[in-house]
Amino acid sequence: MSRVRVLAGTRKGAFILESDGKRENWTVSGPLFAGWELYHLKGSPADPNRIYASQTSGWFGQIIQRSDDGGKTWHQPGTPPGETKGPGGMPRGESNKFVYDTSAETGKPLTTHQFYDGKQHPWEFKRVWHLEPSLSDPDTVYAGVEDAAIFRSTDGGKNWKEMPGLRGHGTGPMWQPGAGGMCLHTVILDPSDAQRIYIAISAAGAFRTDDGGKSWKPINKGLYSQYIPNPTAEVGHCVHHIAMNPKRPGVLFMQKHWDVMRSDDAGDNWKEISGNLPTDFGFAIDVHAHEPETIYVVPIKSDGEHFVPDGKLRVFRSRAGGNEWEALTKGLPQKDCYVNVLRDAMAVDSLDKCGIYFGTSGGQVYCSADAGDSWAPIVRDLPAVLSVEVQTLQ
């Protein structure tokens, strides 16, 4: 029988929530890496027992953790004796080494971006926001980092190398940090084309490569952001998240700072689909696993008030690919609720009926086992949830 494993990253550790395919009774394990911020955990589609985790701290920096047994045990790749050797035969311990590429061979990618004061500021690595394992190789994984760049490891996370074409393509001096920092938070791999990758940056916008990461181009045509000097600029948009149904990879859905958008041509053009949403500000967005025109968002009141409007926690679903939205409220608090749902804190499983999951800043992780018609909390009192991913297991 199928089962699901939910990976929840929080402000103070990670938790693993498991259930059978009914998704009614759950076991909760954790906290893993207690006291650390777990920005993201994600399992390899090629080997579900392989899970990568981004463990960060303002004190101690970035740590990459890896499990090869479905989350039971963890290690920093390259550090166990017998793995990657450094001088003197000791493990090299470079799995947390994210150094921007400044080599002449790759054209010395740009070195500065726009800062809060409007001046140029050098790139400084802070943390990994998102880990995206390869669709086919458990040892290959991509990391979206702050300050914005994309790194890749091809040895299971032991060593990381920047894909410098993104920062080097020319618009970098116009990128600037959003309120949460200048983060590359979304990495989407196209299952129909191994050379195509989408990424998104706050606040620069969305970008796409069609040649495996050698070259990138901004894909922000149709976005309108009134908070930047040129609202239709090629870059500078605060894209919060992008989602794609892997069965229809040319169609993308975006939650921008304000506005919910869709593209039917791999990001070349976008149109607004906010429709009747109570507010089109938000962070999370996802697509039903089997119905590519069914999408989910959690509207947030505003960029000044990062909580759900009217004290009601509501997921909004469109079965028409946008514009026409219905509030999903059954099982969710409808009074005195003031939580946020962050960009990587929503996920879908691939069971039938499709399961929808999201985590809140109040520490709840909710599950709907019927595509959003009804909801129940898996856990209620975790630390603030930063990310939620789900693995559908056989």
Next chain:
Amino acid sequence: MLPPHLRTLAHVGSEVTLDVSGAVTQRSVLDALEDRYPMLRGAIRDHVTLERRAFLRFFACEQDLSHESREALLPEAVASGKEPFMVIGAIAGG
């Protein structure tokens, strides 16, 4: 002496004993620490610049040595093993 989160990473108790060859300085002590516990690389000082992470401090013999040169000799009591060289997490945040 390490703060709790680094002990967890390195799978050690609060205090580790290191053999340091040559001059006993911040740099040589941390080199020896990272050689034995490579999972700590990058967690105390930057991989490339070797700059101390901003929210960490180095104490020894009731002195704050955080702003001393990384090449400066540590107190003799540290070099001889009588007193610990302490890596401390700054009290900040929540």
